[in-house]
Amino acid sequence: xxxxxxxxxxxxxxGEYLTKLSNGGIELSCRIAAIDWICKVQAYYSFGPLCAYLxxxxxxxxxxxxxxxxxxxxxxxxxxxxxxxxxxxxxETAAPGTLDLQVCNPEYVFDAETIxxxxxxxxxxxxxxxxxxxxxxxxxxxxxxxxxxxRITSELISRC
Amino acid sequence: MDGEExxxxxxxxxxxxxxxxxxxDCFRRIRKIGEGxxxxxxxxxxxITGERAALKKIxxxxxxxxxxxxxxxxxxxxxxxxxxxxxRLKEIVVSPGTAHGAGGSDDYMYRGDIYMxxxxxxxxxxxxxHHSTPSQVKYYMEQxxxxxxxxxxxxxxxxxxxxxxLLISGGGKLLKLADFxxxxxxxxxxxxxxxxxxxxxxxxxxxxGATNYAEAVDIWSVGCIFAEFLLRKxxxxxxTEQEQLSKIFELCGFPNEENWPGVSKLPLYKTIRPTxxxxxxxRDIFHNFDSHAVDLIDRMxxxxxxxxxxxxxxxxxxxxxTKM
Numbered sequence: 393x394x395x396x397x398x399x400x401x402x403x404x405x406x407g408e409y410l411t412k413l414s415n416g417g418i419e420l421s422c423r424i425a426a427i428d429w430i431c432k433v434q435a436y437y438s439f440g441p442l443c444a445y446l447x448x449x450x451x452x453x454x455x456x457x458x459x460x461x462x463x464x465x466x467x468x469x470x471x472x473x474x475x476x477x478x479x480x481x482x483x484e485t486a487a488p489g490t491l492d493l494q495v496c497n498p499e500y501v502f503d504a505e506t507i508x509x510x511x512x513x514x515x516x517x518x519x520x521x522x523x524x525x526x527x528x529x530x531x532x533x534x535x536x537x538x539x540x541x542x543r544i545t546s547e548l549i550s551r552c
Numbered sequence: 553m554d555g556e557e558x559x560x561x562x563x564x565x566x567x568x569x570x571x572x573x574x575x576x577d578c579f580r581r582i583r584k585i586g587e588g589x590x591x592x593x594x595x596x597x598x599x600i601t602g603e604r605a606a607l608k609k610i611x612x613x614x615x616x617x618x619x620x621x622x623x624x625x626x627x628x629x630x631x632x633x634x635x636x637x638x639x640r641l642k643e644i645v646v647s648p649g650t651a652h653g654a655g656g657s658d659d660y661m662y663r664g665d666i667y668m669x670x671x672x673x674x675x676x677x678x679x680x681x682h683h684s685t686p687s688q689v690k691y692y693m694e695q696x697x698x699x700x701x702x703x704x705x706x707x708x709x710x711x712x713x714x715x716x717x718l719l720i721s722g723g724g725k726l727l728k729l730a731d732f733x734x735x736x737x738x739x740x741x742x743x744x745x746x747x748x749x750x751x752x753x754x755x756x757x758x759x760x761g762a763t764n765y766a767e768a769v770d771i772w773s774v775g776c777i778f779a780e781f782l783l784r785k786x787x788x789x790x791x792t793e794q795e796q797l798s799k800i801f802e803l804c805g806f807p808n809e810e811n812w813p814g815v816s817k818l819p820l821y822k823t824i825r826p827t828x829x830x831x832x833x834x835r836d837i838f839h840n841f842d843s844h845a846v847d848l849i850d851r852m853x854x855x856x857x858x859x860x861x862x863x864x865x866x867x868x869x870x871x872x873x874t875k876m
Contacts, residue, residue: 481621482628490618508618512646512666515619520644523628 426451426472432496433476439484447472447479449524454517466500473502474510482522576647576667579607595672604672605642609665626732627668629708637699639719639730642669673728678715680724681777682784686842688724689781694872695727696774701863703729704767710735713773714750715780749773751796752786756807757857759797761819768857771866775852782841782849797824804855805832812856844871 427448434444454471473494480487487493490507502510515522579596582604586593591611597604610623630641647665677692684692696718703710710717710729717731734749749758755772757765779787788803790796801807801824807815815821834853838846848871851861861869 477618478624481617481619481624487617487621504618508612511619516644516646520627521631522624523632 422455422468423448423451425468426475429472429496429498430476433493436495437480437484437488439480443476443479443483445527446482446522446524447476450475450478450514450518450522454514457517466502469498469500470502470506470510471514473498473507474514477507478511478514478522574643574645576607576645576665578645579605579669581607606670606672607645608668608670610668612665622733623666623668626735629732629735633703633706633708633732635699635702636726637695637728638702639673639728640671642671644668670730673719673721673726673730674723675720676716677718677720677727677777680720681715681780684781686845689778689845690872691725692718692720692727693774693778693781694867696729696777697863697867699727699729700770700774701867703735704770704863708732708735709767710770712749713770713777714753715777718777751791751793752776752789754796755857756797756800756804756855757818759793759800760815760821760824765857767862768860771852771860771863772857774863774866775849778845778849778852779838782838782845794824800855801830803832803834803837804853806830807855815856842871844869844874847871 430444430447433439434441451472454475473490477487477490477493480493490504494501578599580599582595582597584592585595585606591609594607594609595604596607610620612620627641627644630639634640645667647667680688696713700710700713710732712731712734713729717729719728719730720726721728749755749769753773753776755765755769758769776787788796788799790799805811807821809816835846835850838849848861848866848869851869852866854860
């Protein structure tokens with residue numbers, strides 16, 4: 393299990409993804425815009441934080457394994473929609489359709505078929521590994537320990 | 553010298569795999585095995601390794617949802633589960649030519665399709681459910697419970713245990729749980745849909761409309777399968793949900809607050825009434841069988857889900873300790 397996680401981490405950090413990010417290339421602007429939009433949609437639909445986190449995780453892993461070109465700005469938006477759509481389906485009990493997901497004034501709007509296609513490209517690029525270990529994985533466990541196995545109350549959660 | 557050139561096959565493979573994904577062209581179809589809720593299943597052979605595999609074609613409807621969430625979740629679960637009694641998802645392949653209008657007419661047929669590649673298994677348990685020897689039954693039951701225990705420890709409910717979803721291989725020596733299409737991760741106080749599990753194997757709490765249930769739903773199904781092994785016919789072959797409940801109560805007695813605290817609060821409890829005051833007489837229909845086996849069935853088919861035996865405790869039961 394640990395090996396698999398390490399492999400995934402290495403993949404993300406491989407190549408020059410981090411360097412590119414810190415040099416402020418196209419990836420950086422894309423990432424900032426993406427996170428901004430994802431957070432807006434998250435608030436709009438009241439998605440959980442894990443959903444947004446996963447979407448960014450998919451985005452990072454995709455960008456680190458695929459060379460992104462500058463001349464198709466709509467590609468960025470399509471990629472982000474696909475990442476968020478996948479994350480919502482993984483985590484949310486009720487995820488909106490792919491068309492309804494494109495709220496908060498995105499620059500481009502795509503049809504369902506195009507998004508579907510992009511989803512598959514993202515899935516294959518990420519080698520179908522859609523479950524990432526996130527800080528959220530541990531929060532539940534720690535809460536359980538703090539509360540000595542009792543039911544977690546909303547009061548406790550708000551105090552965290 | 554031309555000796556340095558790679559064989560044509562290797563070159564083709566590289567062309568198909570822009571992101572390391574193999575395509576369905578890596579497999580030669582042998583025959584269609586079956587049809588599931590999510591599409592057809594084929595027996596196929598890996599052209600490179602010669603290994604046999606089962607390819608499950610995922611039906612992609614052009615709906616608004618995009619890639620089906622059910623499949624996403626099944627893939628996520630299968631990647632998480634790694635146990636000898638659980639079917640292994642080897643890889644996922646796509647059909648070549650995913651671009652619009654690409655390829656000839658042949659390509660067009662499976663353009664954009666996705667296949668889940670599973671290890672190949674000979675047949676399902678349904679085929680042997682009504683003619684297995686007592687020692688085979690014990691062998692199958694042990695493996696079924698081991699696989700299920702592993703799922704439950706990993707907080708996964710299978711939610712569709714039945715003969716057709718239990719696969720057999722190795723000359724009847726190996727059993728694996730398959731078809732996690734309805735499975736889902738659970739938490740202690742989650743709320744789920746109660747429209748799961750094939751009717752004959754569906755536990756009373758689901759039939760009574762419970763949406764907060766746990767591992768015990770799978771155990772009930774296992775108990776039904778176990779009983780069917782011995783009786784060589786289905787234990788509760790109901791045709792409607794109503795009839796299913798009557799058949800269960802006929803053998804297991806009528807539920808009340810005494811034998812199942814909280815049952816009267818279940819949504820559909822008020823809609824049922826006992827035809828005759830029924831007492832539990834489940835054991836009576838098994839009077840000719842191994843008493844350890846009957847003891848275990850009796851503990852799996854307890855109406856109150858909180859009293860039903862767990863997969864772990866079932867594996868420690870006398871039935872599995874005694875030799876034939």
